[in-house]
Amino acid sequence: MSKYKQEIEEVIRKKQKLLEELELSKNTQEVIDDNLAVEDGERKRKIPKIKDDNTKQQELGNDEILDSQLVKDAYNTQNEHDEEQNEEIQEKKNDIRKECPFIITIKRHLLDFDFEKLCSISLANLNVYACLICGKYYQGRGRNTHAYLHSLETNHHMYINLHNAKVYCLPDNYEVIDQSLNDIKYNLAPVYSDQQLANLDTMDTKSRALNGIYYQPGFVGLNNIKMNDYVNVIIQALCRIPVLRNQIIRFNNTVNQDVFDLKTLISKRFSNLVKKIWNPRNFKGQVSPHELLQAIVLKSKKKFTINEQSDPIKLLSWLLNNIQSELSNTNYKNLIDECFKGEVEIHTYTPLQNQIGYSSVPEIENKPFIYLTLNIPPPPLHKDDHKKINIPEQPLFNLLKKFDGITTHDNPKYRKTYRIKKLPKYLILHMERFTFNKYYLEKNPTIVRFPLNNLDLKGYIDEGKSLRYNLLVNICHEGTAKAGTYKIHVRNKANNTWFEIQDLYITQVLPQRISVSEAYIQIYERIDD
Numbered sequence: 085m086s087k088y089k090q091e092i093e094e095v096i097r098k099k100q101k102l103l104e105e106l107e108l109s110k111n112t113q114e115v116i117d118d119n120l121a122v123e124d125g126e127r128k129r130k131i132p133k134i135k136d137d138n139t140k141q142q143e144l145g146n147d148e149i150l151d152s153q154l155v156k157d158a159y160n161t162q163n164e165h166d167e168e169q170n171e172e173i174q175e176k177k178n179d180i181r182k183e184c185p186f187i188i189t190i191k192r193h194l195l196d197f198d199f200e201k202l203c204s205i206s207l208a209n210l211n212v213y214a215c216l217i218c219g220k221y222y223q224g225r226g227r228n229t230h231a232y233l234h235s236l237e238t239n240h241h242m243y244i245n246l247h248n249a250k251v252y253c254l255p256d257n258y259e260v261i262d263q264s265l266n267d268i269k270y271n272l273a274p275v276y277s278d279q280q281l282a283n284l285d286t287m288d289t290k291s292r293a294l295n296g297i298y299y300q301p302g303f304v305g306l307n308n309i310k311m312n313d314y315v316n317v318i319i320q321a322l323c324r325i326p327v328l329r330n331q332i333i334r335f336n337n338t339v340n341q342d343v344f345d346l347k348t349l350i351s352k353r354f355s356n357l358v359k360k361i362w363n364p365r366n367f368k369g370q371v372s373p374h375e376l377l378q379a380i381v382l383k384s385k386k387k388f389t390i391n392e393q394s395d396p397i398k399l400l401s402w403l404l405n406n407i408q409s410e411l412s413n414t415n416y417k418n419l420i421d422e423c424f425k426g427e428v429e430i431h432t433y434t435p436l437q438n439q440i441g442y443s444s445v446p447e448i449e450n451k452p453f454i455y456l457t458l459n460i461p462p463p464p465l466h467k468d469d470h471k472k473i474n475i476p477e478q479p480l481f482n483l484l485k486k487f488d489g490i491t492t493h494d495n496p497k498y499r500k501t502y503r504i505k506k507l508p509k510y511l512i513l514h515m516e517r518f519t520f521n522k523y524y525l526e527k528n529p530t531i532v533r534f535p536l537n538n539l540d541l542k543g544y545i546d547e548g549k550s551l552r553y554n555l556l557v558n559i560c561h562e563g564t565a566k567a568g569t570y571k572i573h574v575r576n577k578a579n580n581t582w583f584e585i586q587d588l589y590i591t592q593v594l595p596q597r598i599s600v601s602e603a604y605i606q607i608y609e610r611i612d613d
């Protein structure tokens with residue numbers, strides 16, 4: 085107890101000194117501000133971006149840390165709940181102040197709210213605060229908590245509660261209400277009005293990140309922590325489906341974040357991520373998908389991980405299924421079927437007894453689909469060494485013949501034909517490029533030629549009228565089957581231009597470049613009703 089008293093006296097002494105300095109500096113505010121600017125500039129130069137990223141990668145790539153975090157998440161101890169309740173009671177006694185001399189000590193460029201909300205010391209996930217001076221996460225704010233002790237040790241006094249966005253001054257422990265903190269609260273948890281949501285796709289305005297670089301909300305880079313390029317392209321792709329995106333945003337469109345709940349984990353974290361991707365006031369101009377990745381690793385029981393590249397079509401399918409089942413227990417409409425579900429009629433002919441030919445009467449079956457898999461014919465085997473190696477090409481319409489109801493698919497057990505019965509608003513095409521040979525995964529490098537606009541599918545369906553689609557999203561694969569990477573082309577509907585996004589890197593790209601990529605997954609939007 086006496087030790088605590090000493091600490092407090094020390095803090096009071098330090099704070100008085102600082103307040104005196106601040107009081108003195110009021111007359112020379114301009115000079116101080118200039119100094120701060122120089123200091124910030126120096127800091128940026130001293131810590132190059134690349135080094136920063138590497139450190140993060142090492143930290144996050146550590147399996148043991150990841151595991152212990154996940155365990156913590158899944159099994160909150162009763163103690164932590166008790167502690168939370170104590171704090172609630174304590175809070176009622178605490179005062180709220182409009183003025184706090186430490187607001188000017190906040191360092192926005194060091195704030196990053198994309199990481200899992202865990203105390204950097206105890207790894208606890210309740211009552212976690214971010215220090216607004218150094219950006220680190222600490223638990224608690226009551227006496228002897230990690231945040232409280234951090235404030236004593238470092239003279240960092242401003243903290244934001246990561247679960248409700250309230251800002252406190254520690255160790256004094258009063259809440260600070262000030263308009264100037266709103267941008268910080270917004271970066272922690274953006275909240276959108278219906279009007280804003282309705283305008284997201286037509287907004288063609290650039291925003292400026294704290295580092296001075298301009299970005300377009302909705303078209304920002306995502307960190308690749310280790311091997312999660314296959315996740316990033318799927319996140320980027322789903323952000324382009326307005327009705328689905330807005331539904332996901334509405335699902336957690338609030339500042340107050342619930343305690344960890346496995347039942348809605350994927351949807352909530354996906355919601356937070358999508359909100360940050362479209363944030364017009366993003367401090368960093370980029371987002372880390374870290375929290376969603378953690379949720380995917382946990383809920384897929386490590387079927388999908390950060391350390392190993394997986395097939396993005398499998399992830400897409402898994403993700404949509406999970407969101408669908410999570411939302412099925414809520415009031416939210418099932419938009420996944422509404423967006424992507426179509427139907428194929430399959431005719432199956434069985435071989436005749438004499439082994440020559442197939443029965444003439446098929447078994448007929450209607451099957452729903454979320455995406456259509458197209459088979460790319462194998463490239464020619466022989467190469468002429470004297471000539472330039474030609475990359476084989478196939479028009480998309482050739483691959484779509486699989487679904488014309490005439491083309492047959494034979495194997496010793498059956499003959500099948502496929503015909504599309506119903507096409508969705510958003511058509512997902514999956515071009516099967518990867519095949520397992522006896523010993524290794526092989527990639528078919530054939531270029532599939534496709535139109536960016538007015539892909540008409542009326543020939544594949546009985547309706548007879550025009551069914552035109554425009555390309556929204558093109559996920560492609562570059563490199564070998566084993567060591568390649570995924571990137572994505574996305575249409576900016578506001579001005580009909582295209583972006584190429586590879587993890588953090590975003591460039592404008594000409595439409596001609598897109599149609600010669602090694603397309604793997606595409607999403608088309610229907611333009612005819």
Ligand SMILES: [Zn+2]
Pocket residue numbers: 183184185186241253254256
């Ligand atoms: Zn204060």
Ligand SMILES: [Zn+2]
Pocket residue numbers: 215216217218219220234238240
């Ligand atoms: Zn700090």
